Amino acid sequence: MTTLLYDASFDGLFTAIFEVFEYRYKEVEIVNKERFHQENIFAEIHEVITQNDKAERVLNKLEQNIGQSGIHELLKVYLSEDPESEHLILSAVKQSIKHPDENILQNFADNDILKISKICKSVSRERHRMTAFVRFEKMKDGVFFAKIDPDFDVLPLIRKHFKDRYQDQKWMIYDLRRNYGILYDLENCDFFYPDKKLDLKQYQQKFHDDENNYQMLWQRYFTKTNIVERKNLKLHVQHVPKRYWKYLTEKR
Numbered sequence: 001m002t003t004l005l006y007d008a009s010f011d012g013l014f015t016a017i018f019e020v021f022e023y024r025y026k027e028v029e030i031v032n033k034e035r036f037h038q039e040n041i042f043a044e045i046h047e048v049i050t051q052n053d054k055a056e057r058v059l060n061k062l063e064q065n066i067g068q069s070g071i072h073e074l075l076k077v078y079l080s081e082d083p084e085s086e087h088l089i090l091s092a093v094k095q096s097i098k099h100p101d102e103n104i105l106q107n108f109a110d111n112d113i114l115k116i117s118k119i120c121k122s123v124s125r126e127r128h129r130m131t132a133f134v135r136f137e138k139m140k141d142g143v144f145f146a147k148i149d150p151d152f153d154v155l156p157l158i159r160k161h162f163k164d165r166y167q168d169q170k171w172m173i174y175d176l177r178r179n180y181g182i183l184y185d186l187e188n189c190d191f192f193y194p195d196k197k198l199d200l201k202q203y204q205q206k207f208h209d210d211e212n213n214y215q216m217l218w219q220r221y222f223t224k225t226n227i228v229e230r231k232n233l234k235l236h237v238q239h240v241p242k243r244y245w246k247y248l249t250e251k252r
Contacts, residue, residue: 001027001028001029001043001044002025002027002028002029002043002044002045002046003028003029003030003031003036003043003044003045003046004016004019004020004025004028004029004030004031004046004047004048005031005032005033005036005045005046005047005048006030006031006032006033006048006050007033007048007050008032008033008034009050010055010075010078011050011051011052011055012048012050012055013030013055013078013086013089014054014055014058014059015048015049015050015051015052015054015055016030016048016086017030017058017089017090017093018051018054018055018057018058019046019048019054020090021097022054023046028090029086029087030086030087030090031086032086035083058093059071061096061097062074062093062096064100065096065097065100065103065104066096066103066104066105067103070096070103070105073105073116073120074089074092074116075156076119076120076123076124076157077089077116077119077120077123079123079152079153079154079156079157080119080122080123080152080153081152081153082119084115085119087112088112088115088116088119091112091113092104092105092112092113092116095107095110095112095113105117122151122152123152123154123157126150126151126152126154127154127157127158129241129244130148130150130154130158131158131161131162133240133244133247133248134146134148134158134162134173134247135247135248135249136171137207137211137215138207138208138210138211138214139206139207139208139211140206140207140208140209142170142208143170143171143172144166144169144170144171144172145171145172145173145174146171146172146173146174146247147173147174147176147198147203147247148173148174148175148176148247149175149176149177149246150175150177153175153178155173155175155178155180155181155182155191158173159182159189162182162184163184163189166184167186168186169186170184170185170186171183171184172184172192174198176197176198179193179194179197179198180192180193180194181194215249215252218249218250219249219250219252222250
């Protein structure tokens, strides 16, 4: 068994996949360096150095076989952070090269492809909910700030949605769990990686003077428009699961 260690990046993963074919490894596993714990002392360790040209060669070949939509599905698997994600993506690449004239992602009789399909549905559902439940709060510097804590690493998937929707104001979305975010400054929409995690106590002290008033008005509106006699908590939770309530101003 050969273990390929990569740097956790998307390009790093596809560099590793390229080297599986380049060095003709038979029994192989691809492991994120951050999650690696050597259990088999006889395993051969191969450290992968990320090379964009190698990654692009694999992605270009995949695009010919399964199209950009297929690559997007594999991106969702990568962003799912599932422990089997590297194995599943490698399996899909191998099948795509073996059957170049078929869209192998439609072969649900294969267990790996079926798992990929299920993961993609879960990630897509989380992406949709993030676009629906994100709440921005105005800060003293005029930037609208939102914090999220999604089950999957969906920030790269929601970036375009918010860039297209809020082009006339500065905003930031920060992932509490993964400690990085997106910043839009009216011109560029880039990822940022702070040195330390967000301090929630200091965070509230940086609210714009009007923010607390906005939140209070919204909470009052939500309370006044609620019809107690027609309350159906079970249905409400189906549409707005409780784990998303922490994002919603009206639920505080």
